[in-house]
Amino acid sequence: MPVERLSAAQIEQGLEELPEWGLDQRKLYRHFVFPTFIEAWGFMSEVALLAETQNHHPEWTNVYGRVEIYLTTHDAGGISERDFRLARAIDLL
Template structure:
């Protein structure tokens, strides 16, 4: 199924289901904190493999034990079903 932009209603439902996420500057955003740099970097490596497999790559940053993730589908001009899928998988990875 092709990716589609989320409607305002779909975006609201996504945020209700994913309480760690918010919309900031038109992007789906989450901040995560880990025990140390190695744990944060290991998490980023796992997400990088997922992103490559999905062909959908996050905008992100890492400072010591913190990782910030922004998801947006540039080709579609906003938050899409691909971003929703990635957020769901990131949450599953963060949970353990």
């Protein structure tokens, strides 16, 4: 079953429910800051487990206590509901 890319209006509506997330490079984006590298890495481990259960994996970077997450659905050619589902799950961590 193909994944559908969301319209700009649908993305804006979804972002209203996720105030910590924004758009960067046409992807959902959020940055996190942790006091230590170990805490950042632990968070990334939790996100990795979420991503694996959803079979939807983020693009991300980590430098010391900073983690940046970008979500997009390559099969859809942009942002899909899968990205918002993962973002909501990440926010619950």
